[in-house]
Amino acid sequence: MTTLLDALVIDMGGTNIRLGLLAQNLLVPQYVETYEIDAFPSLADVISLFLSKAPPHAIKxxxxxxxxxxxxxxxKLTNHDWSFSISAIGQQFGFQRVKVINDFTALALSIPLLSPNELKLVGQGSADPDGTIGLLGPGTGLGVSGLVRSAAGLYPISGEGGHVTIGARNARELAIFSAFWERYGHMSAERLLSGTGLEEIYVVIAKLNGIEAEPLLPEEISARAVNKSCPICIEVMNMFCEWLGIVSANLVLTLGATGGLYIGGGIVPKLGDYFIKSNFREMFETKGRFQNFMRGIPVYIINADQPALRGAASALSVRFERIGLTWRA
Structure with a gap:
């Protein structure tokens, strides 16, 4: 008997959009497609194309x-010019219910669904099974979330921790960060720990070094750092890994995340052993009197297939009714 696909889940970042169809009460999409946002004028156009190619369905x-x-x-997306109305999408496609949540809230909801082989441990540490969980991930931007324990089980946090202020540790970083302060009036974690951040940091360092910057994409910067072919790229990625350790540790201390720190997003999983061997863990543990505490916190890299879509599917449960916003016909 064919399972009726009656639910649509969408994971919308600043670069890519992923859509999946699933049967109600199932958490793994049966049909998934990924598109580049820049290739479409609107969300409605992507949904129309996706549904036109999808297997038989009756989306509720x-x-x-x-x-x-x-x-x-x-x-309105933070790192793209796309915007949409929740109610208009529901009405246009005849849905009975449309729920919208933050992308890292969705990723947080996926964590309990992940298997051990979808996670890679960085360093040491052992998770407290009753502890709060921290989550962050550099991609187009920097997403931050977590899971707290409640009487009904784990419950996700919705926040914008990627925009916390960071400050220079030394004269070199002060010179780099000053360029961001002059341009934006604020140096947030996302200005460094993101794909767009890697590009901007590269350009700033090249200027400080008196070198003309090449038009490099984030993946080209990281690739040149990994193969040690570009000193500026190496400096960029060293700073990236160290500051990710610092910001991750700050999140752990703020949440009391003894359940572990999880890293998602599109950058870190692709760095492989380069990230494992970087100064990330050293900076993560360098917290003065809380160094021993930090040594006991495990860090996991999420290396799973479409985890945010699984989390979005989980968010359709009545248990998470108060998360985000919901429109009903």
Whole structure:
């Protein structure tokens, strides 16, 4: 007997959008497609194309996770010019229910669903099974979330921790960060710990070194650092790994995340052994009187297939009704 695909889940970042169809109460999409956002004028255009190619379906509800705060019917992405109305999407496609949540809230909801072979341990540490969990991930931007324990089980945090302020540790970083302060009036973690951040940091360092910057993409910067072919790229990625350790540790201390720190996003999983051997863990543990505490916290890299879509599917449960915003026909 064929399972009726009656739910749509969408994971919308600043670069790519992933769509999946699933049967209600199932958490793994049966049909998934990925598109580049820049190739489409709107969310509705992507949904139309996806549904036109999908297997037979009768969509009753949808969950959309977005890389931006969810505060009202009009959703505007932080790192892209796309926007959409939740109610308009529901009405256009005849859905009975549309739920919108933050993208890292969705990723957080996927953590309990992940198997051990979808995680890679960085360093040492052992998770407290009753502890709070921290989550962050550099991609187009820097997403931050977590899971707290409640009487009903794990419950996700919705926040914008990627925009916390960071400060220079030395004269070199002060010179680099000053360029961001002059341009933006603020040096946030996301300005460094993201794909766009890697590009901007590279350009700033090249200028400080009196060298003309090449038009490098984030993946080209990281690749040149890994193969040690570009001193500026090496400096960029060293700074990236160290600051990711610092910001990750700050999150752990803020949340009391004895359940571990999870790293998602599109950058770190692709770095492989380069990241494992970097100064990330050293900076993660360098917290003065809390160094021993930090040594006991495990860090896991999420290396799973479409985890945010699984989390979005989980968000359709009535247990998470109060997360994000929900429109009903």
């Amino acid at each position: 509800q949808a969950c959309i996770d977005v890389a931006t705060p969810v505060t009202g019917d009009l959703i």
